[in-house]
Amino acid sequence: MMDRMLITGNAAAAWGARLAGAEYMPVFPITPQTEIIETLGRWIDRGDMSGRMVTMESEHSMITAAGSAAATGVRVFTATSSQGLLYGMEILYAVAGWRVPFVLVNVSRGLAAPITLEPDHNDIMAARDSGCLQLHCATCQEVVDALLIAYRLIEDPRVRLPVIVNLDGFYLSFTREPVTLPDATQVAGFLPAFDAADLGFRAGNPVSEAVAVLGGGPYSYFRYETHLAALNAAKVFSEVTSEYESTFGRAYAPVQCHRSEDAEMIFVMIGSFARKAVDAVDRLRARGRKVGLVRPFMLRPFPADALRSALAGKKAVAVIDQNISVGSGGVLATEIKAALYGQPDAPQTIAGYIGGLGGRDITYEEFSAIAQETMAAAEAGRIPDTRLLYTANELREMRKLQAIDTVERHEEEERTT
């Protein structure tokens, strides 16, 4: 039986955890993630879901408890956003080193300052080097599927790492979409109970975890081992997703492509904003422009091979980063340039754009201009500097706000003198 429901991205994350049989959930509220833990809490209270939820006093503690419970051998789910992910950042690195599998859903939201509730990817990009794997969802359906795939992936003895499943705040978290919920019996076949094997603290089997090392030799050994485990995840991902496809009928590649095969110009984006690019590609195609989209679904391990083959022979690539590495540019653009450097058939021009910060829209007109500009640069053999997307109208609206600010300040000064 397949259940088709109209649910938010947050509800989809909760359903993913429920279907996966997550049994331990240390949590802490933060917008726009809170609906996930409220949903799980309601199900547990009503007896719809077994398991234990514990509200911690911070994300730093939450991720510690998630890691230590996984290290004791139970299936763990947790979720956060933005400031919360950064507050727990120390422990994200630690739990990857503990080599414990659990799923953390991050509902992306821009980072302070200034403070905002709306989405961009600077939070998740800050976790890029932590050792946690990353899956980036573009639809509510992908959120459910990614969670089930994620548990199989990370519980594999060849991997044994935490994974962050990312979805965009508001655009996915609060948007209802039709979602086909996988059948629970089929899920049980695809994702059996967590076999912790030798993982766990037991009276009869004392273990010391995460102990100090002396010197760079042992330190490097364990760090390399974690890196190699993350690389193993690429192979395990393809095994797991092919089984997922044969069981549930939905295919997931490390890099999802839209009309890219015969395209001359490619947009590269991650997450739900990439759906704006899908729409733009279709409209530009209708006008005879040979454009396409390449969207990494798995970002850690970095899908270098899949990106190289998806982008081979293209004339121009525009990477639209929904993050900003201040003083440098877009994180994704940098990584993609690095992956393609020196490759035969590498695109002539890879241009970086910053867009969608704090939920800022990216319009069709902008996609159209980007396509034109990038193709022109490729034809001229130029590699443009990173462009910051901002329209004249946005600047005009900003100037109005500044004008109000100025008037208010001026009035305040007059009152006090």
Add this chain to the structure above:
Amino acid sequence: MNKVQPDRHFERMRDLPSTHLLGAGTAMCVGCGGLGALKEIYDVLGRKTVFVNAAGCMTLTAVYPFTPFQGSWLYTSMASAPAGAQGIRDALDLLKEDGRITDDEDLEVIVLTGDGSANGIGLSATSGAIERGLDFLYVCYDNEGYANTGQQASGATPHGARTTTTAGFGGEKKDLFNIWLAHKPAYAATVIGSEPLDLARKVEKAAAIRGPRFIHAFAPCPTGWDYDPKDTIEIGKLAVKTGIWPLKEYVDGEVVHTRRPHPRTPVEDYLRPQGRFAHLFEPTRNEAVLEDIQHSVDAYWKAVEES
């Protein structure tokens, strides 16, 4: 975990364990009062334990591939050891609930932390764990400073002490015991390694109770306090005799002093052998600070007598 009333009772010194569980050869300093207390605590708690460690001196007891513990260990971070304990305790309970592990496989979960973490960066996580009623034992070895980094002033540094960040600490030692009591824990006690019988009785009692339990171990530190390592026991005894370190326990809502030093010797006897207080005596006596310290100890015991 299931609590079994212990069949051992520590009546006399000869009741104390004669063989020791904690292995030797750790990287701790010679004469470490914290390690001494830990050794005695471990003898009572035994192997069916997992120590969840916060960054501090004791982090260097377990260095790959060696450990002095016969049970388990997890290093977490400086701020979140109680949260690490929460995850392990909850996971063990879940595993027991549906029979994935037997009661025999269960462990006592123990946070092992220094005073720097306990009074500062780890206090929020500690408060959270007590508030949630976590069934765990929290052991703080209190060497009155960030000793692992060379004795900078911490929330537990006493008034007047020289540290590597203070010529003479102007603040007061934070009252961690009463911070715990404000949370209404299942049990709390102060101990010191130089009073092993008192320590063993309290740890035994703590081990038999469920819920959040606190063992606050005063930990004379030759390196940070600047005295001869052979004098650790003597310094500890003076801390008790002068009334600087009251031995007490909190159980069923009441504080009971397990030792009332009488007569109390002057605090000077405790301060003078320690280099960290030398500036109070040389080149000239700092009467004001010495009196302050004596007065605060007198006031503490006066309140105890009157209660």
